[in-house]
Amino acid sequence: QVALGCTHYAFLRPVLRRILPAHVELVDAGDPVARRTLHVIEQAGFEVDHAGAEVEALCYATGDVTAFESTVDRLRAAGAALPPLRISRPVA
Numbered sequence: 001q002v003a004l005g006c007t008h009y010a011f012l013r014p015v016l017r018r019i020l021p022a023h024v025e026l027v028d029a030g031d032p033v034a035r036r037t038l039h040v041i042e043q044a045g046f047e048v049d050h051a052g053a054e055v056e057a058l059c060y061a062t063g064d065v066t067a068f069e070s071t072v073d074r075l076r077a078a079g080a081a082l083p084p085l086r087i088s089r090p091v092a
Contacts, residue, residue, distance in 0.1 A: 003027045011080040018079065056084045065089060 002024055004010060010030040017026065042048055061068045065087055076082055 001025045001027050004029060011075065011082050014079045014081055015075075054083060056086055057082075059085050059087045061087055061089055 002016065002020065004012070004016075004026060006029070008030075010028055013026060013028065020026075038048060059068070068087060072082065072085060072087075
């Protein structure tokens with residue numbers, strides 16, 4: 001087994017599936033965390049769109065934005081399933 005111990009590792013699943021032997025099980029904490037988060041949001045009374053439309057992720061880069069974009073490009077080229085990203089540098 002390989003445990004994806006952080007919720008943002010799910011984008012590596014296609015790459016890991018391709019390079020790991022077939023008998024290796026991937027254990028992903030992301031789905032249960034997402035379900036619990038959705039439950040908490042709904043319990044707080046926020047409206048949630050369940051249509052499943054693709055969303056854009058806003059990323060704040062505290063380091064070199066060009067290096068971050070290059071890493072994202074390499075991950076996508078390797079088969080990682082990433083949503084559209086908008087990368088911003090936080091205001092100091």
